[in-house]
Amino acid sequence: MEQLPESVDREILEHRIIPALVTIRETLGxxxxxxxxxxxxxxxxxxxxxxxxxILSRDEYGRGFYS
Structure with a gap:
């Protein structure tokens, strides 16, 4: 797999799911x-x-995000 930018890790850690997904899609096509x-x-x-x-537990992290 192609290397992901460090911003993806920051976005994941900051609970910024949508921006992380956008960056992953743009990077990997x-x-x-x-x-x-x-x-x-x-x-x-x-x-x-x-x-x-x-900051959030596993249960709290994805709460409210539906894909």
Whole structure:
């Protein structure tokens, strides 16, 4: 997979889901479904590597976001 810009990590950590998805789509030239998969994978990696950087719990993070 192509390297994602650092801004994607910042957007994920700041709970900015839509901007992260837009950046992923623009960078990888992929569909929304593919961007959601990439987002979910990167989210889990960040949760594992940097748990203290997340303000919201796993349950709270995606609340209200429907794709």
């Amino acid at each position: 992929c569909t929304l479904h593919q961007a959601l998969d990439v987002f979910a994978e990167r989210y889990e990696e960040l949760r594992d590597d940097r748990p203290d950087d997340f």
